[in-house]
Amino acid sequence: MQVKNDVAKNKSPSPKKHIIEPKRLQNMTILLKALNATPEQVCDALMQGEGLSLQQLEALVKMVPTKEEETKLSNYQGDIIELVSAEKLVRAMLNVPFAFPRIEAMLYRDTFEDEVIHLRKSFAMLEEACKELRSSRLFLKLLEAVLKTGNRMNIGTIRGGARAFKLDALLKLADVKGTDGKTTLLHFVVQEMIRSEGIRESEIPMKNNYQRTKTKTPEHREEEYIRVGLDLVSGLSAELCNVKKTATIDLDVIASSVSNLSDGMFKLQHLVPDNLSTEYNCHFVQSMRTFLKYAEKIIKELQKDEDRVLLHVREITEYFHGHVSEDEVNPLRIFVIVRDFLGMLDRVCKEVRTLKKTHTPNSVTTFR
Template sequence: MMESLFGYNLQNSVKNDEAKSKTPSPSKHVLEPKRLQNITILLKALNSTSEQVCNALVQGEGLSLQQLEALVKMQPTKEEEDKLSSYKGGFDELGSTEKFVKALFKIPFSFQRVEALLYRETFEEEVVHLRKSFSMLEEACKELRSSRLFLKLLDAVLKTGNRMNVGTIRGGARAFKLDALLKLADVKGTDGKTTLLHFVVQEMIRSEGIKDSIIIRETITQKRKTAEEKEEDYRRMGLDYVSGLGAELCNVKKTASIDLDVLESSVSNLSVGMSKLQQLVHGDLSTDDQNGAFVSSMNSFLTTAEKNLKELQEDERKVLLHVRQITEYFHGDVSKDESNPLRIFVIVRDFLGMLDQVCKELRSTKVPTSPSPLAPFR
């Protein structure tokens, strides 16, 4: 019934089973199954024969970044290398993956060569990235030091704080740490809405707007305006001026997201990689003429790379010095225990976010009828 309904042929099934039993036994495996599977996947991504890879390692060229990254991940542990090296069975009995890895052992310092080629392949991109980061830090320091508007804003905050603290031990202060900027929005007036930051910004807007308006009146002839129109002009000009601080300190905001530990670690890793490469080229491979092609290929790279690395390390030293100087400029002595040397940029970035929000709120409100924004604080 099954044969007639489904075309199932018992004889064919038996023959197939017999054929399967006659297939050759599976290849012998030396590596652990999971590790073998991972290397097999990487081998497929590599898409090259062992002969092609070995030739590239001898010549010191011919492998792409993706191929080098795959090869680095294939590098066997000392235990795995010992197992493959001490394997006594026939080479043909091994699986294709283990054959591939074992074939690379014929090249002296094969996986060290892979690391050297990967280092060369990624060196320039890493150097460019680090230089851009150091340049951004340098510009951020210059912006904080030279921004006239930022210094005027700090001056306004200091005067406002002293005026509010008259008669107390906090009155008459000559300076304050930038952390205080983030607390301005926490001090609210009697109306429950106006904050100390609103007040400082309004005063800055008015004073700077008046100055700009006077300059304009001196350069061009204007029609006579009412007090309300003049007030609106002061407000608009001053608001445009104050709200431009974020653009003026654009590199400060970008720098706040930088992880200095990562930058320092990257420079350190480049230095360590350079030392390994020098040892490989000038030491391990220098005694055998058969390594000449690889040594020659890497020597041409080392000539410029060593110079670039020294320049990068000097850039790092200068930038870290400038970061320390700008922090001391605003905060006095810098504690050695400071977990984040770039904290000052984080503070300013967060403050600029608060400032932008206040400017947006003020831009959407009408000119206050009362000329004294200090009223809510009395």
């Protein structure tokens, strides 16, 4: 056993001969397995600007040597055999002009399209959310019902006769309880909306349906109003589906993504014409120049889209929420408020639907 251990130790390179620090070398060895390519294949792909998968490029980016490691590997005069595989690969890549900027350029090109698609989807979602809020008749009617209810509750006081309210107030409707301790102001508003929308929808003249509605008893008509109105009001959440999705978006992340794409393009523009000889790196330079023309056009479009969408967000926020300061922490706060309110609305609609008979308070005086 002792002899076998001695032989194994002799086969392993001495830690002192390692140029790269042992722990980092271990991580690079793991990445090398994921790379699954010889140093010759990697260097040839870097010269050509193609031939490496996204996974391979991501592994190579993590193997970029420090200045100290680069100097030691470049000046290494010993036997190459004494170097481990990861060190051999990095040393071979150092012979390729601007090897690691090439890797970053190829990785940027390969991830560019996915990033653009993601940003365009986010911009489209934001625009749709703004349109949904502005054009939703039911949402506007609901706001009107909240305003009227608030004024009826505050009649004769300094808070009565209000012409508007902050959307934050929507989230407080469930906090105002009736004298029974169970019914909330949100229940009252929703039940009022259900009945008014049911009457509005049911009394639209539609051929035979109109005549059938007229012949029903008052009790049956009331049940019909509630059934139809409940379907309409509970459908508001689906109608504002993009508003709920937009509430999860982080504008800082989007802005950072657009900025990173722009920065990556400038680095590539600097690398291709200034640092690489067109004669020596013909294929790499030509392929990157073709991509650069495309990337420059797309990034300009994204920047215009970003400006347009941010303007829409600001307009819809000021439309519903009044003036917005420049240092607003979350420009998408209005969508977060509406999303949370829609969650409350859905719960109330479910509660109303489970009741055998919907009871609508006949006066706001039942609320404290």
